Amino acid sequence: MTTARQHTLCEKLLAEVLRDEDPVTALHIAASRPEISQELRKVLCNVDPDGLRMTALLVARLRFERLLQGSELAATWFDQDPESFTQTFRTYHRQVPLRAFFPREEARTFARWYRSVR
Numbered sequence: 001m002t003t004a005r006q007h008t009l010c011e012k013l014l015a016e017v018l019r020d021e022d023p024v025t026a027l028h029i030a031a032s033r034p035e036i037s038q039e040l041r042k043v044l045c046n047v048d049p050d051g052l053r054m055t056a057l058l059v060a061r062l063r064f065e066r067l068l069q070g071s072e073l074a075a076t077w078f079d080q081d082p083e084s085f086t087q088t089f090r091t092y093h094r095q096v097p098l099r100a101f102f103p104r105e106e107a108r109t110f111a112r113w114y115r116s117v118r
Contacts, residue, residue, distance in 0.1 A: 006037050010044070019094050023056040024049045060093055067110055070103025074110060088114070 013030040020026035030036070031044035067089065068075045078085040096113050100106035 003037075006040050009035060010040055013044075015098055017052075018056045018059045019098065020056070021090075021094065023052050027052060059098070063093060063098065063106065064089055066100065066103045066106045070105070070107030071110060074107065091117075 013033075013036075014027075017023050017026045017030055027044055027047060031041045036044070068078060074085065092110055092113055096109060100109050
């Protein structure tokens with residue numbers, strides 16, 4: 001039987017996997033970690049790859065939209081130079097865990113991250 005600790009670990013791993021450029025490979029790597037139980041490993045290895053990719057795309061899209069809604073600076077940057085902003089957003093999305101629920105929270109998180117990497 002899977003413990004609460006295993007479920008918490010699974011949620012954390014999935015949150016990381018969904019931000020990866022290749023979520024399917026990331027999931028299989030995460031599932032091979034020694035702290036993952038056999039039962040949970042089997043479940044993770046049977047996740048539908050297309051469904052996982054689609055979920056990762058939706059998560060990124062929602063985060064992108066939340067950022068543009070919460071930050072006038074980000075929205076302006078995207079309007080003026082979509083390629084540069086999108087590349088920067090991809091890096092941010094990979095590096096920063098998903099914690100913000102509202103657009104302004106996402107904007108503040110992005111601003112802190114951006115100041116730290118410039």
